[in-house]
Amino acid sequence: MATTEPRVIHLDICAYGDLEIALTTSDIDVTYRVSSHQLCSGSPFFRAMLGPQSSFAEASGLRSHQSSSATELNGSLFRITAEEEHGPTALATVLYVLHGRAENIPESVTFENLFEIAIICDYYDCAATMRPWDEIWMGPLRSLTSKPGYENWLFISWVFEDQDVFGKMTKTFSRNGVMVDGEFGVMVAGNVKRMDCHLPQGIIGTIMWNT
Amino acid sequence: MINAYENNSDAMADQRDKIGQEVITACRDFYIKFEGSSSISCRQGGYKECDFIFFGALHKAFKSINLHPSDAELQAHLALDAIVKTIKSAMDEVKQSINKISVSGSSRHYICGDPADEFVWSLQTKLGGIEPLHLMSFSKKPAALEAKSEWTAFLLKEATFSSIQTTGPEIFRLSVCKYGDMEIVLKTNTIHATYVVSSHQLRAGSPVFRDLLGQDSAFVEHNSCRYRQTPDSGLNANSNRGHYQLQLKKDHDLAALSIVLFILHARVQALPESVHFDNLIIILAICDYYDCSVVLQPWQGKWIESWRKHLGSPGYEDWLYVSWVFREDQTFQTLTKKLSESGVVEDDEFVFIVKEEPVRDVKYLSKFIPQMIIGMTTNPKIQYHNILTRIDNNTDAMIEQRNAAGEKMIQAFRDIYEQYNIDNDTTSRCRTMPHSNTRKICDRYIYGELHLGFKAARLLADGLSFRSDISINRAVADLNKLSTVLRLNLNCNIGGYIHSSCSVISTELTRIAQNALTDIKPLPLTTFGRKQAEKQVVTWNSVLA
Numbered sequence: 001m002a003t004t005e006p007r008v009i010h011l012d013i014c015a016y017g018d019l020e021i022a023l024t025t026s027d028i029d030v031t032y033r034v035s036s037h038q039l040c041s042g043s044p045f046f047r048a049m050l051g052p053q054s055s056f057a058e059a060s061g062l063r064s065h066q067s068s069s070a071t072e073l074n075g076s077l078f079r080i081t082a083e084e085e086h087g088p089t090a091l092a093t094v095l096y097v098l099h100g101r102a103e104n105i106p107e108s109v110t111f112e113n114l115f116e117i118a119i120i121c122d123y124y125d126c127a128a129t130m131r132p133w134d135e136i137w138m139g140p141l142r143s144l145t146s147k148p149g150y151e152n153w154l155f156i157s158w159v160f161e162d163q164d165v166f167g168k169m170t171k172t173f174s175r176n177g178v179m180v181d182g183e184f185g186v187m188v189a190g191n192v193k194r195m196d197c198h199l200p201q202g203i204i205g206t207i208m209w210n211t
Numbered sequence: 212m213i214n215a216y217e218n219n220s221d222a223m224a225d226q227r228d229k230i231g232q233e234v235i236t237a238c239r240d241f242y243i244k245f246e247g248s249s250s251i252s253c254r255q256g257g258y259k260e261c262d263f264i265f266f267g268a269l270h271k272a273f274k275s276i277n278l279h280p281s282d283a284e285l286q287a288h289l290a291l292d293a294i295v296k297t298i299k300s301a302m303d304e305v306k307q308s309i310n311k312i313s314v315s316g317s318s319r320h321y322i323c324g325d326p327a328d329e330f331v332w333s334l335q336t337k338l339g340g341i342e343p344l345h346l347m348s349f350s351k352k353p354a355a356l357e358a359k360s361e362w363t364a365f366l367l368k369e370a371t372f373s374s375i376q377t378t379g380p381e382i383f384r385l386s387v388c389k390y391g392d393m394e395i396v397l398k399t400n401t402i403h404a405t406y407v408v409s410s411h412q413l414r415a416g417s418p419v420f421r422d423l424l425g426q427d428s429a430f431v432e433h434n435s436c437r438y439r440q441t442p443d444s445g446l447n448a449n450s451n452r453g454h455y456q457l458q459l460k461k462d463h464d465l466a467a468l469s470i471v472l473f474i475l476h477a478r479v480q481a482l483p484e485s486v487h488f489d490n491l492i493i494i495l496a497i498c499d500y501y502d503c504s505v506v507l508q509p510w511q512g513k514w515i516e517s518w519r520k521h522l523g524s525p526g527y528e529d530w531l532y533v534s535w536v537f538r539e540d541q542t543f544q545t546l547t548k549k550l551s552e553s554g555v556v557e558d559d560e561f562v563f564i565v566k567e568e569p570v571r572d573v574k575y576l577s578k579f580i581p582q583m584i585i586g587m588t589t590n591p592k593i594q595y596h597n598i599l600t601r602i603d604n605n606t607d608a609m610i611e612q613r614n615a616a617g618e619k620m621i622q623a624f625r626d627i628y629e630q631y632n633i634d635n636d637t638t639s640r641c642r643t644m645p646h647s648n649t650r651k652i653c654d655r656y657i658y659g660e661l662h663l664g665f666k667a668a669r670l671l672a673d674g675l676s677f678r679s680d681i682s683i684n685r686a687v688a689d690l691n692k693l694s695t696v697l698r699l700n701l702n703c704n705i706g707g708y709i710h711s712s713c714s715v716i717s718t719e720l721t722r723i724a725q726n727a728l729t730d731i732k733p734l735p736l737t738t739f740g741r742k743q744a745e746k747q748v749v750t751w752n753s754v755l756a
C-alpha cells in the first residue's frame with residue numbers, strides 16, 4: 001500500500017535567522033527559520049534553553065554552531081525540535097508574533113485555533129509577548145464563553161490572563177462541578193466534561209489528590 | 212502544582228466541596244423537620260397534611276438525584292446547580308399542592324407554602340458564596356496591571372539615565388534587544404540616547420532601515436555608521452566585541468522612538484494600553500519616517516480607534532496625518548475638503564479657529580504633515596520645499612484650492628455688486644416695477660444691503676483677492692445670511708410694494724456661496740503620490756502558505 005509522503009514546508013519567520021525549529025507530524029514536516037535572539041527575548045522557556053547562561057545541550061550546540069564560520073557559507077543552521085502535538089499553523093503564528101511580523105499574522109482565528117495557540121504559549125511561557133494579538137483574537141470569541149462546548153475558554157483565559165472570563169468560568173464550573181473517578185469534571189448539557197489536562201491542578205482543586 | 216492557598220483562595224473543587232457540605236447539611240436539616248409527629252409547616256391550624264406534602268416532595272426530589280439526607284458530604288456525581296434546580300422544582304410543586312388543600316370553613320393554606328420559598332432562597336444564597344477565582348491567586352497578575360503604564364513611566368521604567376556632569380547632556384541608554392548587534396545613537400543638546408537593537412529586526416520591519424543598513428547604501432546615516440570591530444552575531448552577551456553604531460540625523464522624540472523600536476523587536480509587554488492623541492501623532496511620525504506603519508496595525512484597536520469618534524472635530528485636525536500614514540483614502544479625502552473649507556492662513560501657517568470667544572483658540576496642523584498637502588504659502592522657504600516635493604505642480608493643495616475658490620466667489624459677488632452700482636436714471640435692475648418711479652428705491656435698497664453685507668463679511672477689503680484670515684466656511688455663512696435678509700425684506704415691503712420678483716438676487720447669492728463649497732474638492736492620496744492601503748488579509752490557512 002502506497003504511503004502518502006508528508007508535506008514539506010520551509011518557513012522563513014526571520015530571513016536572517018540563526019536557528020531552525022523542526023516540527024514533524026504524520027502529514028506535515030515544517031522547518032521554521034527563526035532568530036534565537038527573538039525567541040530568548042520573548043520566551044523564558046527559550047531563554048532557559050538557548051540563553052547565554054544555559055547549560056542545556058541546545059545552547060552549547062547553538063554556540064558552537066555559531067562560532068564555526070561554516071554556518072553562513074553552507075546555509076545549514078542549528079536545529080531544534082518542537083513538540084509533535086503542537087499545531088504547525090499555531091506554532092507559525094506564535095513565532096511570527098515573537099518576531100513582530102504583523103503582516104503574516106491572522107487577525108481572525110477560530111476557537112479551536114485560539115486553543116492551539118494558547119497551548120503553545122503556555123508551553124513556551126510566551127503569552128505576555130502576544131500583546132495585542134491575544135485581545136484581537138479573543139474579542140470576537142468572548143460571546144462563546146457561556147456556551148456548551150467552549151469549556152476550554154477557562155484554559156485560554158488562564159494563559160492570556162483574562163480575569164473577567166477566568167472569574168466567570170471558575171464560578172460557573174464550581175457550581176456545576178462533579179467528581180468522576182477522582183477527577184473534576186463539569187456537567188455540560190447532561191454530560192460530564194473533563195477539565196483540560198493543560199490546566200494547572202491548583203485551579204481545579206485538591207480533592208483529586210485526596211481521592 | 213501551583214499553590215492556590217497562598218492567598219486563601221479556594222480552587223474550583225474546593226469551593227464545590229465547601230459549599231456542597233453546607234447545602235447537604237441544609238437539605239438534611241430541612242428534611243428531618245417533617246419526619247416528626249407535630250406539624251411544622253402548617254400555619255393555618257397545624258394540619259399535618261402540609262407536612263406530608265413537603266416530606267413527600269423532598270423525598271421524591273432527593274431520590275431523583277440519588278441524594279441521601281444521611282450523606283455526610285456531597286456525593287461525587289452531584290453538581291450544586293443541579294441539586295438546587297431539582298429542589299426548586301420540587302418546592303414549586305409543593306406550593307401548588309398546598310394551595311389546592313381544601314379545608315372546610317377555614318382559610319386556604321397559601322401561607323403554608325412559604326417555607327418552600329425560604330428554603331430555596333437559603334440554598335441559592337449558599338451558592339452565591341461561590342466566588343470567581345482570581346488569576347493573582349495563582350501567581351499570575353492580571354495583564355492590565357502590567358500593561359497600563361503611562362507614556363513617561365514607560366521610559367523611566369525601561370531606560371537607564373545617567374549624567375556625567377551636571378551641565379552636560381543626560382546620558383540615556385535603552386537595551387531594546389539584549390542580544391542586539393547594533394546601536395542607534397540620537398544626540399541632542401540635552402540628551403545623548405543610545406539604543407541597543409538587532410539590525411535583523413530593523414531590516415525585517417522597515418524598508419528604510421533595510422536600505423540604510425544594506426551593503427550598497429549611500430545614505431548619510433550609513434556613512435556615519437561605524438563598524439567598530441566585528442559584528443556580534445552570537446548570543447554571547449558577555450562578548451566584548453563592539454556593535455555597529457548608527458547615528459540618526461533626525462531629531463526624534465525619545466519615547467516615541469523607544470516605542471517603535473520596542474514594537475519592531477516584538478517587546479510589547481511594557482507598552483501602554485492607550486496613548487494620547489498628540490503622542491500618537493509623534494509615534495506615527497516615526498513610523499512614517501521609517502516606512503514601518505504596518506507594525507502599528509495590531510495596535511490600531513487600542514491606540515487609534517478610540518480617537519476615531521473625534522475625527523472631524525475641532526482640535527483633531529491631525530487625523531489628516533493619521534489617514535496619510537495609514538493610507539486611508541476616504542478619510543484623507545473627507546478631511547482635505549473639510550480643512551480646506553475651514554482653514555485660514557496666519558503668519559504663513561494654515562490654522563484652524565477652534566473658537567473666537569471669549570479667548571481665541573487656534574489649532575495648528577502637525578509639523579509632520581507634508582507641506583505639499585497643505586499647500587503653498589507666501590513663505591519662500593516653504594514654497595521652495597513645495598516645488599521640490601509636489602508630485603504634480605498643477606494640482607491644488609489645500610491652501611491653493613481654498614484661495615482659488617475664495618477668489619472665484621469674490622469675483623462672482625463683485626459682479627453682482629457692480630450690477631447694482633447704477634448712477635443713471637434710465638437703467639434699473641428692478642423686476643417687480645421696472646417702469647415705476649419706485650424702481651430706484653429697490654435698486655438702492657439691494658445695493659445698500661450688498662455693500663453693508665460684503666463690508667461686514669470683510670469681502671470688500673482687498674480687491675479681488677480672498678482675505679487670508681477668513682475661512683471659506685465663514686464667508687459662505689455670512690453670505691447666506693445676507694441672502695436670507697434680502698429675500699425676507701424684498702418679500703415684505705420696499706417703497707410700498709412687495710418686490711418678490713426681485714428676490715432672485717437672494718437665490719443668486721446662495722448659488723454662488725454653494726459653488727464655493729463645490730469648488731473645494733476632496734483630495735485623493737494619489738494626488739500626493741501615495742496609494743490607498745491594500746490590506747492583505749492573512750487567514751489561518753494562508754499562514755503556512
